Amino acid sequence: MNEYSLLLPLLLPLVGAICLLLGHNSLAFQRVGGVACASLTFILSLYLVYVVDQADFVVIQVGAWEAPFGISLVADRFSAVMVAVSSFMGAAVAVYALGEIDDVRLRKFFFPLYLVLIFGVNGAFLTGDLFNLYVWFEVMLIASFVLISMGGGKGELEGGLKYVVLNLLSSIMFLAGAGIIYGQTGTLNMADIARTLSMTPDAGWVTSSSMLLLVSFGLKAGIFPFFFWLPASYHTPPSTVSAIFAGLLTKVGVYALFRAYTLMFVPIFPQVQPLILVLAVLTMVTGVFGAASHFDMRRILSFHIVSQIGYMILGLAFMTPLALAAAIFYLVHHIIVKTNLFLVSGMVVRLKGSCDLAKVGGLLKSAPWLALLFFIPAFSLGGIPPLSGFWAKFAMVKAGLQIESWIAVTAALLVGVLTLFSMTKIWAEAFWKEQPADVDAQPLRNPAGHFAYMVVPVAVLAVSTILIGLFGEPLFSFSERAAAQLLNPQEYISAVLQSQVEVLP
Amino acid sequence: MKYFILKEASRVLFPALLVLSLVVLYRGHNLPGGGFIGGLLAAIAFILVGFGNSMKRAKDLLRLNPVQIMALGLATAVLSAVPGLLFNAPFLTGEWLPGFSLPLLGKVHLGTPLVFDIGVYLVVLGFVLHSTFSLARLADIQMEEEKS
Numbered sequence: 045m046n047e048y049s050l051l052l053p054l055l056l057p058l059v060g061a062i063c064l065l066l067g068h069n070s071l072a073f074q075r076v077g078g079v080a081c082a083s084l085t086f087i088l089s090l091y092l093v094y095v096v097d098q099a100d101f102v103v104i105q106v107g108a109w110e111a112p113f114g115i116s117l118v119a120d121r122f123s124a125v126m127v128a129v130s131s132f133m134g135a136a137v138a139v140y141a142l143g144e145i146d147d148v149r150l151r152k153f154f155f156p157l158y159l160v161l162i163f164g165v166n167g168a169f170l171t172g173d174l175f176n177l178y179v180w181f182e183v184m185l186i187a188s189f190v191l192i193s194m195g196g197g198k199g200e201l202e203g204g205l206k207y208v209v210l211n212l213l214s215s216i217m218f219l220a221g222a223g224i225i226y227g228q229t230g231t232l233n234m235a236d237i238a239r240t241l242s243m244t245p246d247a248g249w250v251t252s253s254s255m256l257l258l259v260s261f262g263l264k265a266g267i268f269p270f271f272f273w274l275p276a277s278y279h280t281p282p283s284t285v286s287a288i289f290a291g292l293l294t295k296v297g298v299y300a301l302f303r304a305y306t307l308m309f310v311p312i313f314p315q316v317q318p319l320i321l322v323l324a325v326l327t328m329v330t331g332v333f334g335a336a337s338h339f340d341m342r343r344i345l346s347f348h349i350v351s352q353i354g355y356m357i358l359g360l361a362f363m364t365p366l367a368l369a370a371a372i373f374y375l376v377h378h379i380i381v382k383t384n385l386f387l388v389s390g391m392v393v394r395l396k397g398s399c400d401l402a403k404v405g406g407l408l409k410s411a412p413w414l415a416l417l418f419f420i421p422a423f424s425l426g427g428i429p430p431l432s433g434f435w436a437k438f439a440m441v442k443a444g445l446q447i448e449s450w451i452a453v454t455a456a457l458l459v460g461v462l463t464l465f466s467m468t469k470i471w472a473e474a475f476w477k478e479q480p481a482d483v484d485a486q487p488l489r490n491p492a493g494h495f496a497y498m499v500v501p502v503a504v505l506a507v508s509t510i511l512i513g514l515f516g517e518p519l520f521s522f523s524e525r526a527a528a529q530l531l532n533p534q535e536y537i538s539a540v541l542q543s544q545v546e547v548l549p
Numbered sequence: 550m551k552y553f554i555l556k557e558a559s560r561v562l563f564p565a566l567l568v569l570s571l572v573v574l575y576r577g578h579n580l581p582g583g584g585f586i587g588g589l590l591a592a593i594a595f596i597l598v599g600f601g602n603s604m605k606r607a608k609d610l611l612r613l614n615p616v617q618i619m620a621l622g623l624a625t626a627v628l629s630a631v632p633g634l635l636f637n638a639p640f641l642t643g644e645w646l647p648g649f650s651l652p653l654l655g656k657v658h659l660g661t662p663l664v665f666d667i668g669v670y671l672v673v674l675g676f677v678l679h680s681t682f683s684l685a686r687l688a689d690i691q692m693e694e695e696k697s
Contacts, residue, residue, distance in 0.1 A: 047634075047639065047640070051640055055627070058623070058627065059627060061623075062620050062623045062624045062627065063620075065616055065617070065619060065620035065623070066617060066620040066621070066624070068616055068617075068620075104639050104640060105639055106639060106640055106641050107633070107639065107640070107641040107642050107643065108633070108638050108639050108642040
């Protein structure tokens with residue numbers, strides 16, 4: 045039965061996309077089907093978390109081909125929680141899409157592509173095979189290429205082009221890194237690679253392949269110095285699309301980095317650790333400075349993705365049980381909060397026709413409830429207690445203090461303050477100040493759907509960040525269990541390679 | 550602009566290419582061929598009719614909408630994964646019918662991998678024709694603009 049708990053959250057989006065393609069003439073069917081399928085995926089992913097927490101691992105050898113030869117699908121606690129939180133975003137943003145995505149986009153297969161995107165993201169979290177991870181990346185990217193440039197406007201195509209080129213570059217690096225590993229170890233199964241590498245005496249090719257994968261995953265995750273494509277493209281498509289990208293796509297890169305350095309490249313991690321630490325600190329700092337220098341709501345939020353990614357990578361660089369638990373907690377918190385902020389920016393666009401901070405203002409008076417809905421995720425991102433961001437940052441800083449990494453801790457605290465500064469900038473400009481008299485800010489004409497479709501998911505996400513802040517204990521202890529699993533790769537290896545077939549390198 | 554030779558040739562080549570595509574599809578499990586190449590061959594048959602005769606004629610011959618063909622193909626591929634589950638084997642496990650002999654084809658061995666290949670065949674056919682028809686429509690629009 046465990047097998048189904050892993051298969052269903054993976055297959056359901058694909059089956060949903062097929063059904064939507066078959067019924068592509070009815071827009072009502074597209075809307076209802078898209079939301080229903082995304083919500084059902086979320087419910088099933090919760091079941092996966094439950095099963096994995098009971099059983100430690102769920103492993104499927106697809107097509108009954110034994111582990112090092114076939115493709116394994118593996119769910120440990122870390123991947124299960126990632127699937128759950130990304131499916132949660134999938135469901136929330138699908139509802140939001142009802143309010144923002146117009147009929148033209150729906151006719152261009154918005155919802156089937158959206159479901160394929162979720163399919164790709166969930167697949168990337170659940171695969172146990174390095175090349176298969178590449179395939180899932182491609183599934184996800186091809187759907188995202190279309191979603192980002194669907195409008196066909198000049199800005200969208202420009203942002204889309206940067207996005208496509210940089211991601212293809214990252215795919216090439218990935219293939220090169222995976223190719224070196226395959227050429228030297230003769231296997232692509234991540235558990236088997238980990239086993240082989242642990243027996244390989246220090247070899248140059250291990251470092252070079254790990255660096256290629258670091259660059260590739262880093263490009264996708266948006267870490268320093270590879271993040272420049274992200275703020276250049278995320279503000280162009282509709283908020284629905286940039287919200288789901290902001291929530292999910294970079295986190296798949298982060299997930300892959302964690303998987304690579306807690307499983308495959310454990311033997312060389314001590315050499316790589318200083319590099320990852322430096323990258324993490326620089327990512328945090330450059331991201332937050334970039335945000336401070338911008339004046340468009342969505343550009344500011346895009347730069348904050350970069351700086352927050354730094355915190356997660358910092359957890360990886362510390363590599364202590366507390367730091368990894370904090371990083372996992374941070375991932376969950378960040379996905380929810382960041383998606384929420386992008387969704388709020390879409391509501392500002394809807395009410396004022398723009399989210400350029402110079403052009404909007406007076407929202408506190410005209411829409412006080414929207415101010416509240418912005419306030420919660422924004423100050424959660426800034427790390428104000430009792431919201432979820434406080435506990436995430438607190439745990440990360442505590443982990444840093446434990447291993448006495450003073451510079452990184454200082455940077456983390458400083459970046460927290462600067463994050464708060466740019467959140468107050470949005471607050472002061474968009475909400476507090478009067479509407480500039482010389483700018484005629486009109487609500488969007490011909491909105492696609494009822495405004496309530498946009499309010500409900502934003503409110504649900506805001507409530508969940510409060511709940512994580514107030515009752516975060518179960519989630520944090522789950523993160524600790526997940527971190528313990530990550531720190532003990534031997535369990536993962538033996539769960540995947542049950543039959544222990546001897547493979548010649 | 551219609552070419553007489555192309556038009557007459559497509560009349561013969563259309564069924565021939567379709568049969569060839571099915572042969573390639575069937576032998577694909579162990580020999581060169583398979584759903585992808587078969588799908589491309591079948592798409593070429595329709596494109597040939599489209600160029601030689603008209604895209605409308607090709608669409609009529611296809612009957613179904615290319616998007617629906619893609620969706621059917623995906624559905625077939627997913628369904629081919631299910632029999633494995635019914636026999637308590639992992640997802641996507643190949644299940645085979647007992648082999649039997651037929652005149653002409655020789656020993657016939659049918660199983661879910663062939664069903665999966667049929668799915669691929671349909672997806673490729675639908676995708677290629679969907680893009681061709683869209684491009685041809687753009688070209689028609691452009692030509693009309695130039696005329697006027």
